[in-house]
Amino acid sequence: MGTLIDIVQFLHSWLRWIFVAVAVVALVYFLIQMIQQKPWAKQGQTLLTIFSSTLSLQWLLGLILFLLYQVPAGFTIRHQWEHLVPQTVALALAHLHFRWRRQEMPDAARWRNGLLLIVVVLVVIVIGIMVLPSNLQWRFYLPG
Numbered sequence: 001m002g003t004l005i006d007i008v009q010f011l012h013s014w015l016r017w018i019f020v021a022v023a024v025v026a027l028v029y030f031l032i033q034m035i036q037q038k039p040w041a042k043q044g045q046t047l048l049t050i051f052s053s054t055l056s057l058q059w060l061l062g063l064i065l066f067l068l069y070q071v072p073a074g075f076t077i078r079h080q081w082e083h084l085v086p087q088t089v090a091l092a093l094a095h096l097h098f099r100w101r102r103q104e105m106p107d108a109a110r111w112r113n114g115l116l117l118i119v120v121v122l123v124v125i126v127i128g129i130m131v132l133p134s135n136l137q138w139r140f141y142l143p144g
Contacts, residue, residue: 005068012061019054026051026118034111045101048114052094055121059091079132086128094121 026047033044066080075081097117100110 005065008061008064008068012058012065015054015058015061019058022047022051022054023118023122027115027122030111030115030118034108034115037108038111040107040110044110044114045097048097048117051118051121052091052097055091055094055125059087062087082131083128086124086131090121090124090128093117093124 029047030044033041062084066084070077070080094117097114100113105113
């Protein structure tokens with residue numbers, strides 16, 4: 001079991017930085033497009049899909065870790081529950097963009113909504129990270 005936990009924890013630890021890179025690119029892209037009042041482009045939807053998909057994979061790895069730690073402990077590790085709840089909210093919010101895909105909406109509203117979505121999701125994620133013990137926040141996990 002230790003090896004499985006190490007593998008999943010390693011993947012969860014490093015995938016977060018891929019998500020951060022995607023989030024920064026999306027944030028900058030949406031901000032520039034909104035400021036320049038560009039027409040809505042398919043790249044915006046694609047970037048939001050990559051953003052939400054990367055977060056989905058990160059959440060899934062986190063859920064696997066949660067179960068690997070919680071099942072033997074009888075679901076009593078409080079900070080993991082406190083981390084799971086906001087991350088689940090962030091995941092649900094991150095997928096809201098799929099509802100807008102076919103709706104009639106001005107281009108400016110699409111850029112604004114996408115930007116707000118990214119910012120709100122990131123704020124909820126940071127809140128979920130801050131409830132973890134400080135030795136678990138923002139570290140690179142290397143097994144062994």
